Amino acid sequence: MTELSHRLLFDMMRIRAVEETIAKRYGEQKMRCPTHLSVGQEAVAAAAGAVLEPTDLAVSGHRAHAHYLAKGGSLQAMIAEIYGRVTGCSRGKGGSMHLIDESVGFMGSTAIVGGTVPVGVGLAYPMKLKQTGQISCVFLGDAVPETGVFFESVNFAVVKKLPVLFLCENNGYSVYSPLGVRQPPGRKLYELVAGFGLKTFHGDGNDARAVHAALREGVDAIRAGEGPRFYEFETYRWREHCGPMYDNDIGYRSLAEYEAWKLRDPVLALQRTLIGEGALSEGEIAQMQARIDSEIDEAFAYAEASPFPDATDAFTDVYAGPA
Amino acid sequence: MSTSFAAAIRDGLATALSVDDSVICFGLGTDDPKGVFGTTLDLHKEFGPDRVFDMPTSEAAMTGIAIGAALNGLRPVMTHQRLDFALLSLDQLVNNAAKWRFMFGGARGVPITIRMIIGRGWGQGPTHSQSLQAWFAHIPGLKVVMPTTAEDAKGLLLASIFDDDPVIFLEHRWLHNMKGEVPAGDVRTPLGKARVVRSGDAVTIVAMSYMTVEALHAVDHLASQGISCDLIDLRTIRPLDWPAIVSSVQKTGRLLALDSGHLTGGVAGEIVARIATDHFASLKSAPQRLAAPDVPEATTPALTKNYHVRAEHIVEAVGRMLGREVETASLVTKRQFPHDVPGDWFSGPF
Numbered sequence: 281m282t283e284l285s286h287r288l289l290f291d292m293m294r295i296r297a298v299e300e301t302i303a304k305r306y307g308e309q310k311m312r313c314p315t316h317l318s319v320g321q322e323a324v325a326a327a328a329g330a331v332l333e334p335t336d337l338a339v340s341g342h343r344a345h346a347h348y349l350a351k352g353g354s355l356q357a358m359i360a361e362i363y364g365r366v367t368g369c370s371r372g373k374g375g376s377m378h379l380i381d382e383s384v385g386f387m388g389s390t391a392i393v394g395g396t397v398p399v400g401v402g403l404a405y406p407m408k409l410k411q412t413g414q415i416s417c418v419f420l421g422d423a424v425p426e427t428g429v430f431f432e433s434v435n436f437a438v439v440k441k442l443p444v445l446f447l448c449e450n451n452g453y454s455v456y457s458p459l460g461v462r463q464p465p466g467r468k469l470y471e472l473v474a475g476f477g478l479k480t481f482h483g484d485g486n487d488a489r490a491v492h493a494a495l496r497e498g499v500d501a502i503r504a505g506e507g508p509r510f511y512e513f514e515t516y517r518w519r520e521h522c523g524p525m526y527d528n529d530i531g532y533r534s535l536a537e538y539e540a541w542k543l544r545d546p547v548l549a550l551q552r553t554l555i556g557e558g559a560l561s562e563g564e565i566a567q568m569q570a571r572i573d574s575e576i577d578e579a580f581a582y583a584e585a586s587p588f589p590d591a592t593d594a595f596t597d598v599y600a601g602p603a
Numbered sequence: 604m605s606t607s608f609a610a611a612i613r614d615g616l617a618t619a620l621s622v623d624d625s626v627i628c629f630g631l632g633t634d635d636p637k638g639v640f641g642t643t644l645d646l647h648k649e650f651g652p653d654r655v656f657d658m659p660t661s662e663a664a665m666t667g668i669a670i671g672a673a674l675n676g677l678r679p680v681m682t683h684q685r686l687d688f689a690l691l692s693l694d695q696l697v698n699n700a701a702k703w704r705f706m707f708g709g710a711r712g713v714p715i716t717i718r719m720i721i722g723r724g725w726g727q728g729p730t731h732s733q734s735l736q737a738w739f740a741h742i743p744g745l746k747v748v749m750p751t752t753a754e755d756a757k758g759l760l761l762a763s764i765f766d767d768d769p770v771i772f773l774e775h776r777w778l779h780n781m782k783g784e785v786p787a788g789d790v791r792t793p794l795g796k797a798r799v800v801r802s803g804d805a806v807t808i809v810a811m812s813y814m815t816v817e818a819l820h821a822v823d824h825l826a827s828q829g830i831s832c833d834l835i836d837l838r839t840i841r842p843l844d845w846p847a848i849v850s851s852v853q854k855t856g857r858l859l860a861l862d863s864g865h866l867t868g869g870v871a872g873e874i875v876a877r878i879a880t881d882h883f884a885s886l887k888s889a890p891q892r893l894a895a896p897d898v899p900e901a902t903t904p905a906l907t908k909n910y911h912v913r914a915e916h917i918v919e920a921v922g923r924m925l926g927r928e929v930e931t932a933s934l935v936t937k938r939q940f941p942h943d944v945p946g947d948w949f950s951g952p953f
């Protein structure tokens with residue numbers, strides 16, 4: 281348990297520090313692509329990373345840095361990708377919104393809302409056929425259950441009893457649109473989805489250990505052949521939808537709401553709990569932070585020292601062979 | 604007073620909403636604090652949330668809903684922050700909107716306007732930057748509009764909204780901050796009429812949307828070297844103003860068609876084909892085209908330097924067509940900011 285808690289905390293602190301460093305350095309104009317940060321939302325990613333096996337597969341959307349890192353993706357390759365370098369995980373061609381590391385089962389994240397949901401279900405089909413024991417994790421935001429393709433995909437996953445974990449981080453907003461303009465009052469996404477005949481769950485997305493416990497049970501059940509499940513966790517994005525800044529001044533959400541969520545910082549919360557339990561000291565946290573910071577420094581240095589792709593790369597990778 | 608293209612769009616929407624109660628306006632972020640790059644800013648405050656509203660991320664359904672609302676008397680204007688998001692709604696656009704009038708023997712048409720913003724630069728990458736006007740223009744029943752100037756943005760938008768057929772209205776993100784004079788009131792620029800931007804006798808250059816801006820730099824640069832070109836801004840891709848192109852080619856004998864979309868199957872190819880097949884005798888040299896290469900646009904700036912057709916490429920092409928040396932270095936050095944931004948005011952992320 282302590283080991284797990286340490287891992288969750290470390291992964292959350294690492295994700296937080298990576299995202300904050302991107303935010304800090306974004307203004308240098310060297311990361312020339314739209315970038316969606318998940319500061320404040322680290323808990324779900326970290327818990328999922330701890331539950332999923334390296335051989336399990338995952339897909340995600342535009343806000344995927346945390347998912348990629350939690351699934352074991354390379355920090356160096358991710359930062360290099362955001363810098364548009366050839367050493368990036370997509371050789372610079374994809375940028376922040378198109379991350380991939382198949383070696384750890386991160387099969388790709390794409391930028392069109394809902395776009396990878398059926399892909400994640402498709403990944404699960406051969407798992408079922410060949411009884412590989414793997415599961416497919418589909419990371420999604422609260423806007424995704426507004427798309428037709430989401431329900432079409434869930435339906436198929438249920439029909440075929442596929443090993444899919446639909447993992448929804450509900451941060452209350454789609455860009456600047458609150459849930460209230462996108463779903464009727466009182467509607468719960470997990471209840472809505474349950475109508476398709478799969479087990480659905482709902483919980484606090486800022487409590488990493490609780491998320492982990494819920495997912496642990498669910499992933500085991502999915503792996504045992506139960507079929508798909510849908511998990512919705514409530515959480516909050518601190519910074520602007522896209523880009524490095526805070527945007528509480530523009531009026532789509534209240535400062536009070538933001539402050540209230542900030543008090544529920546998932547990283548600080550776990551730190552406090554672990555210190556309170558005597559499972560971790562301030563000194564150990566500082567050591568973790570130092571390790572993380574130096575890894576991040578190295579990753580940024582690596583990205584900046586990496587070459588850009590050669591101009592001829594613009595024409596490669598469109599087809600498997602010469603077209 | 605000089606107005607930005609984005610403000611002109613907003614002006615056009617406000618005008619349409621005020622002159623006709625049947626106009627409604629919706630799309631993701633329509634009523635948010637940014638108002639779709641300022642193009643819909645605060646319209647909901649002026650016209651109320653029943654007529655100007657946000658929507659769920661349900662592009663396919665909302666397009667069909669616009670079609671149904673139009674069949675029942677409204678004139679919906681739907682907006683996509685990127686063209687690429689509208690691809691989810693292709694079935695509704697192609698199988699319903701474009702076919703309705705035809706397949707029901709003219710019983711009723713679908714007066715919808717679908718605004719789509721074409722992204723580019725600063726890492727917009729493969730799924731936020733596509734210039735797919737050729738796709739839409741390929742579909743009989745759809746009209747396709749691509750304004751360049753702020754004045755045309757308003758005039759063509761109003762004409763589109765009050766047109767009785769479905770119109771795909773394509774705005775290039777790099778035009779949103781360009782300024783120009785925009786007349787007040789309900790001014791409508793007819794669809795299907797191109798604009799002659801510059802007159803000359805050496806080469807006919809046909810452009811659309813942001814390509815017209817690059818072409819304008821090229822044409823003025825060529826003029827300084829004694830080469831005068833006709834520059835035609837298509838304004839609408841379908842219906843396409845063939846008489847304007849034909850009469851220009853009859854004058855110059857040379858055609859260079861520009862396209863912001865991919866080369867294969869693009870609008871420029873259609874223009875070259877039509878002129879070559881139907882007006883071969885008017886041509887003094889083989890018609891040419893410049894378009895984006897047949898590869899997706901990469902996110903890294905390292906791979907986009909020559910992805911888009913720029914003024915110097917146009918100048919070089921004209922030089923090749925005329926068989927003479929043209930100088931481009933001074934044109935290139937005049938550019939003050941990196942190739943992946945529309946101006947020095949832009950520092951990302953969108």
Ligand SMILES: Cc1ncc(C[n+]2csc(CCOP(=O)(O)OP(=O)(O)O)c2C)c(N)n1
Pocket residue numbers: 342343391392393394420421422423424451453454455521631660662684688691
């Ligand atoms: C089909 C489609 N429509 C619109 C967009 C624009 N868009 C990008 S991110 C986003 C918000 C999605 O919200 P959510 O799924 O809740 O994820 P979050 O950003 O909150 O993490 C939208 C609407 C898009 N990328 N794709």
